[in-house]
Amino acid sequence: MILAIVGPTATGKTAYSLRVVEAIRAGLIGPWRDAEIVNADSMQLYRGMDIGTAKATPAERALVAHHQLDVLHVSQAASVAAYQRAARATIAEIIQRGHLPIVVGGSGLYIRALLDKISLPGTNPQVRAHYRRRLEREGAAVLHGELLERDARAGAKISVGDPRRIVRALEVMDITGKPFSAHMPTRAYVQPTVQIALRVAPEILHKRIGARTAAMWQAGIVAETASLRDAMGPTAAHATGYAQCMDYLDGKCDQDACIEAITIATRQLARKQRTWFRADPRITWLDASAVTQPVAAVLAPLLTADLNGN
Numbered sequence: 423m424i425l426a427i428v429g430p431t432a433t434g435k436t437a438y439s440l441r442v443v444e445a446i447r448a449g450l451i452g453p454w455r456d457a458e459i460v461n462a463d464s465m466q467l468y469r470g471m472d473i474g475t476a477k478a479t480p481a482e483r484a485l486v487a488h489h490q491l492d493v494l495h496v497s498q499a500a501s502v503a504a505y506q507r508a509a510r511a512t513i514a515e516i517i518q519r520g521h522l523p524i525v526v527g528g529s530g531l532y533i534r535a536l537l538d539k540i541s542l543p544g545t546n547p548q549v550r551a552h553y554r555r556r557l558e559r560e561g562a563a564v565l566h567g568e569l570l571e572r573d574a575r576a577g578a579k580i581s582v583g584d585p586r587r588i589v590r591a592l593e594v595m596d597i598t599g600k601p602f603s604a605h606m607p608t609r610a611y612v613q614p615t616v617q618i619a620l621r622v623a624p625e626i627l628h629k630r631i632g633a634r635t636a637a638m639w640q641a642g643i644v645a646e647t648a649s650l651r652d653a654m655g656p657t658a659a660h661a662t663g664y665a666q667c668m669d670y671l672d673g674k675c676d677q678d679a680c681i682e683a684i685t686i687a688t689r690q691l692a693r694k695q696r697t698w699f700r701a702d703p704r705i706t707w708l709d710a711s712a713v714t715q716p717v718a719a720v721l722a723p724l725l726t727a728d729l730n731g732n
Contacts, residue, residue: 423452424513424611425725426525428462428533429619429699430692432630434713436478438620439526441717443486446522450718452725454522460509461490462527462536464500465661470650471496473643474663476634489516496650496658503542506535510612530698537615540607543594553589562588575603609704616724617705620713628689635663635685639677643667662687 425442427435443457461467465475469492478488489512494500509525513536516523527533534540557565562585569591570577580587591602598605622630647667651659659665663684670680699705712720 423725424523424525424537424613424615425457425721426462426533426537426615426617427620428525428530428617428705429528429621430627430695431476431528431688432627432634432692433620433622435526435528435620436476436482438713438717439524440482440485442524442721445717445721450716451722452522455520456486457522457524458487458489458516458519460512460516460523460525460536461488462509462525462529462533464505464529464532465658466491466527467494467500467505468492468496468658468661469494470646471658471661471664473638473641473646474661474667476638495653497653497655499655499657502531502535503544505532506540506542509536528695530695534607537611537617538607539610539612541605543598543605546593546597549593549596550589553592557585557589565589565592568592569602573601573603576601576606579603579606609702616721617702618721618724619699619705619707621707621709623710626710627692631688631692632685635681635688638663638684639681644670647671662691 427439427442429435439459442451443459445451446454446457459478463475465471466477467490468475471477477491483491490505490509493508513523513525525533525536535542553565562582565585565588566577566580566582569580569588572595573591576591580591582588594600594602594605643663644667647664648671650664651668651671654664659668666675666680666683666687669675669683670677675683706724708720
């Protein structure tokens with residue numbers, strides 16, 4: 423079995439996952455001897471990107487084994503397919519040890535690739551570059567129209583406002599000769615899984631994000647960005663927080679404007695994540711009151727029912 427704690431940024435997933443580990447070690451939940459955490463935040467894969475990604479602290483990581491953290495250099499491009507292979511292998515090892523794998527993060531596509539039955543076609547840099555050039559010349563609406571003509575189902579699922587996925591869909595069809603929709607995932611787990619998400623009222627989440635941004639600034643996100651920027655590839659460089667700090671380092675904004683830009687970008691990210699996870703009916707949402715209750719009282723019924731096949 424897998425437990426996944428998912429949801430928008432700044433909702434308290436890391437803290438809650440540690441409480442779950444404590445309950446398991448106390449024998450309050452399930453048959454497991456222990457638990458281990460598997461990261462599912464695409465930006466936390468990068469070494470050195472600690473402050474800006476709100477990565478688990480060294481003290482927190484000392485409490486329980488964490489996996490899929492610090493596995494990429496900032497110059498590398500994160501790959502969903504590579505993550506799927508590595509994280510599934512990690513989960514198999516955790517299960518062999520008799521421990522519960524707890525997947526924790528907010529990167530929706532990575533989580534689906536890990537948990538669900540999904541095929542991930544390879545990439546072709548030449549084909550992708552071709553469509554990116556066309557995107558720049560012709561715009562997303564034209565490419566989206568082509569996608570609709572070639573695969574109406576995929577075109578209906580992918581918004582014209584998501585040019586990255588439009589390019590990917592066209593690339594996959596050129597590579598495989600099959601409709602992109604043939605590769606789209608179904609909501610079917612690879613193995614028994616319970617997903618929970620933490621629900622925080624928008625106005626409270628906005629305050630949390632503002633406070634966290636201020637704390638990151640005090641902790642040294644600007645210095646962290648400065649130490650990494652020369653080595654950063656395009657994936658890492660566009661991470662929320664770091665992109666805005668680069669503008670600050672380049673003199674494009676002052677401190678207050680940079681902090682505000684990070685806060686706004688993080689709120690936008692949280693909104694996108696909330697929309698993504700709300701679309702999955704399998705997720706059990708826990709509101710603030712449930713989060714403060716004893717973990718075993720909330721999770722034990724969910725995990726027991728799944729273990730029993732209900």
